[in-house]
Amino acid sequence: MNRVIIIGAGASGLMAAICAARSHASVTVLEHNDKPGRKLLASGNGKCNLTNLRVGIENYHTEDPELIRRCLSRFPVSETLRFFRELGLQFRDRDGWIYPSSDQSSAVLQVLLMEAQHLHVKIKTQEEVTGIQKEADGSFQVSTETWHYPADRVILSCGSPASAVRGSSDTAQRIGQSLGLATLPFLPSLVPLKIREPFSSKWGGCRVHAAISLLVDGKEVSSDCGEIQLTESGISGIPVFQVSHDAVLGLAKKKKTEAVLNFWPDGGTEGLLDTLREVRKNSPWKTEEQLLAGLLPDKLIPVLTGICKKKRGSSPDLLRSLAVLVCHFPVTIAGSAGIRQAQVCSGGISTKELTDDLMCRRIPGLYVTGEALNVDGLCGGNCLQLCWSTGCIAGCSAAASLHNS
The missing domain is CATH 3.50.50.60 (FAD/NAD(P)-binding domain)
Known part of the structure; x- marks a missing residue:
């Protein structure tokens, strides 16, 4: 037969x-x-x-x-x-x-x-x-x-x-x-990720060109760059999907799982700092939020500046603190959107x-x-x-x- x-x-x-x-x-x-x-x-x-x-x-x-x-x-x-x-x-x-x-x-x-x-x-x-x-x-x-x-x-x-x-x-x-x-x-793999920080409710709906690095117990295990979607519960988009396998696996193993977002991947910290200094030189009256206007999505700016104000403390170099945060923005991965929202599975x-x-x-x-x-x-x-x-x-x-x- x-x-x-x-x-x-x-x-x-x-x-x-x-x-x-x-x-x-x-x-x-x-x-x-x-x-x-x-x-x-x-x-x-x-x-x-x-x-x-x-x-x-x-x-x-x-x-x-x-x-x-x-x-x-x-x-x-x-x-x-x-x-x-x-x-x-x-x-x-x-x-x-x-x-x-x-x-x-x-x-x-x-x-x-x-x-x-x-x-x-x-x-x-x-x-x-x-x-x-x-x-x-x-x-x-x-x-x-x-x-x-x-x-x-x-x-x-x-x-x-x-x-x-x-x-x-x-x-x-x-x-x-x-x-x-x-x-x-x-x-779940190729799936949106949820973050623990509460500020995601403020940036929902943003799309931004950014890089993402996925860290498990402090070690970078994967990374990607492209258009990232900022959602009310976390992060999505192809770059996030590309690192999601490692994120889900890290969480399944009860390991500390984080992502670092770089919202200025093409110029880096020093490149962004030069840009901010040029804007300030031309418009010294601008606020922190106004310095970033036109550089990043509107909903993302108050999240960044709000965190920067809390973190920089007595640091006199506001612009450097802001540039560092924009290019090195850590978030804690709390979970994924689940199997039904995943494109494939491991x-x-x-x-x-x-x-x-x-x-x-x-x-x-x-x-x-x-x-x-x-x-x-x-x-x-x-x-x-x-x-x-x-x-x-x-x-x-x-x-x-x-x-x-």
Whole structure:
């Protein structure tokens, strides 16, 4: 027999289905949503940043970097672009971040579903998998709430509970644990962060070009720069997302977790000080708030000047105190916005359970892909590239093992 059951019709599941079907397997995809690809449709704010020209292992958090490096090498970005181009998709390059030329994630899903249909892949929706049983003859029984599906190979592509998209779930962890596989708890990643300081209620709604450094127990562990959103509960935006994995992990380990914001990253403290001195020279009558007018968002200025007045004490150099605070503004991370506000999760089935073909060593014939793995990437198409790479490897390997058995 050559029956492959894939659990989950997301990015990696659809890629696995297409690759297995191209290798002459009979493929059925079980999806617990009413439609396939819901999270894919929501990715990139509906534009779908499907890969990145600068994908590298340094863009991922993983317990097994060499395994992920090999996965990315076996199905690299160039193969992703070729694959989708052959399906009829054209691309838009935004500084290495690759989007469909239509700027619509629906285009990516459409070409995947058309190819799956052409290959006679069966996609059964509203099928919640409740368990997987390995039979004595090496085959599987995949149980749902309504049916039992016999399979010769099974691919877990059921994602994570990240995002508020309907149907996001912890199925991978639940099934993995039931099979005795090592799993790690799902934690939010690429997520807004909450801060402990009360002044965030005053700056909500600001957007500012800034740098962020994430410190865990006083040691810098990650950093980024770009547009940061100041919210009523804390901080958000792509630079915050890029460091959020380390922040959430630090908090989970009960470690002191802080961020230092630099609201003048291009000029630094001395550059800002020169600017403030020039403004004061030209307008000696200006107040502290007026000195910063035009340099920073209006809502941010009173927060900075208020703290500066309290901190500088008897220091005679007001301008230097102000410049130092603007370029070195510490906040205490109190938590995250939670899994439902996260784009992806860390956690899932441990990569140490898997061979290079992404098959479980202890359960031959069972494969794991995408967000079901304990791997998460930075913003910019890295997470979807992991889905394409792992989906292709698992789909091709599962089908090939059927023909070789």
